[in-house]
């Protein structure tokens with residue numbers, strides 16, 4: 001029989017089991033004793049252990065809580081309302097009148113005023129997190145937002161939801177007596193109008209939504225590095241990601257500055273996760289981004305794309321700065337060793353952020369600036385770089401800026417290794433990185449500089465006919481500034497290769513509040529007064545349109561920018577390119593001479609000429625709407641500008 005000759009299994013009686021368990025306990029006890037002798041215990045349980053993990057600056061809490069009852073002194077939510085000793089950071093608003101009075105007694109003036117303002121518009125938050133630190137915002141994002149992940153470099157990856165870019169057609173400005181005469185309305189204008197009542201209805205909708213939430217985030221910061229043109233901005237939002245975004249993009253106040261912050265000059269209520277009501281008057285979709293200059297407020301509904309907030313601040317600055325005699329600019333900006341400043345104008349994707357990050361030239365800013373009698377200043381405290389196709393070898397400064405504190409929007413990463421694949425556009429082409437400007441190794445802080453010596457107007461010409469660089473006359477400078485040309489590739493589906501021309505006045509029409517000629521005349525005056533040189537750089541295609549030709553190599557564009565800065569191009573020999581009458585240099589160090597005139601790169605000259613003429617006619621057609629001068633330049637001045645544009649027979 002099987003098993004007959006096998007030894008019997010050990011008999012384990014209940015008593016034997018007890019004995020073994022006792023021995024194990026004793027062993028464990030010995031072990032614990034040994035460990036404890038070497039490392040005396042610091043915490044008796046897990047909660048205490050975790051409480052040891054975080055340290056705080058020495059503060060005497062007893063002073064601030066001395067007048068309160070024992071229950072109120074409790075630091076735990078369960079045992080009573082939390083006493084706020086870390087103001088102005090975590091603000092709990094107890095709902096019972098007595099606890100509320102006690103909580104209010106603890107508040108600084110800043111916080112009292114904030115709750116007053118919130119109360120005025122009907123916001124009744126339970127908890128407000130005010131100017132949290134970056135690690136705290138990370139933790140909130142990870143805890144409350146399922147799309148938040150830390151990637152290998154330490155950046156916080158997140159999703160912006162259905163909208164992955166701005167919605168310019170849903171941007172509305174309230175027509176108000178004090179400002180309506182200043183604002184650019186009507187055909188071609190980015191400012192779709194709305195009335196005050198509708199604005200209030202939308203604000204109420206955002207407020208109602210925010211009131212349903214367990215926690216709100218507030219970030220108070222500044223726009224404008226020039227202290228004489230500095231605006232206090234408050235962002236009230238639902239997502240930690242949005243608070244972190246504005247922490248990165250605004251200028252971060254010091255503790256003292258925050259203490260004295262007072263009332264904001266402008267407040268953004270971001271209820272973006274909740275839609276607008278499409279049946280409200282003026283609404284054409286469930287997205288609405290509304291600005292009221294009278295109320296000094298912006299309301300966001302139906303989009304969580306964070307760029308709306310940054311560009312909302314820019315729209316405000318585009319209104320208030322010109323009123324102060326300061327020109328606002330959709331441009332990047334850097335400074336050379338001798339303090340020579342360069343501006344980089346250009347529409348989205350033309351290279352402002354890429355080219356302003358330059359190892360030889362400290363960065364003043366990548367996207368929004370002001371130019372006053374004192375010089376230039378960055379409006380923002382951070383950068384918002386395109387991340388698609390990002391490579392460390394091509395753009396080392398931007399690549400290396402993507403570390404702890406940086407937000408990565410809509411990128412794709414390996415689930416396990418958390419390495420980001422910047423080439424993947426599965427979610428959107430418009431993947432972005434938002435980081436504080438200190439993340440750029442050679443940032444110039446404070447972000448201010450002198451008067452620009454060089455102004456580079458960037459375009460990304462997908463028709464492939466414009467030269468990689470041209471020197472502009474003052475009139476041409478105005479013409480290209482008002483035209484604001486770039487061309488997008490017409491989408492990558494099914495080999496569609498017809499490029500689409502975009503004309504966006506002042507290289508940022510979507511953000512203008514005044515008529516474009518207001519900004520153009522200010523620019524003309526400043527260029528004249530400070531003697532800036534103006535250049536046109538095409539960072540787009542050559543050798544044929546998109547799909548046939550190829551994009552100018554980044555290293556060639558960088559060589560051109562270097563030649564501008566070294567003075568080489570100022571002294572170069574030029575030839576005139578027909579139709580656009582552009583002055584094109586015959587040679588540039590580091591760039592093969594044959595690429596300087598695109599006609600030399602096209603296989604078919606006739607086709608080149610046809611495309612060139614076509615583009616010229618698009619320019620001419622676009623300019624028609626500026627012929628009356630828009631109220632800021634005379635029709636004569638406008639026609640002088642027009643005369644410097646391309647000539648089409």
Ligand SMILES: Nc1ncnc2c1ncn2[C@@H]1O[C@H](COP(=O)(O)OP(=O)(O)OP(=O)(O)O)[C@@H](O)[C@H]1O
Nearest residue numbers: 347348349350351352353354386539552553554557
């Ligand atoms: N020759 C070139 N010059 C500049 N950029 C180039 C060139 N070739 C390719 N690129 C790519 O084009 C993109 C330029 O985008 P960039 O972020 O600089 O745009 P931007 O002008 O700052 O736009 P936005 O206002 O939307 O932020 C980058 O992804 C860059 O890698």
Ligand SMILES: O=C([O-])CC(=O)C(=O)O
Nearest residue numbers: 166307311347348367384
């Ligand atoms: O605002 C954005 O989303 C990005 C940007 O800088 C632009 O489009 O000019």
Ligand SMILES: [Ca+2]
Nearest residue numbers: 353367384385
């Ligand atoms: Ca940019």
Ligand SMILES: [Mn+2]
Nearest residue numbers: 330347348367
């Ligand atoms: Mn921009």
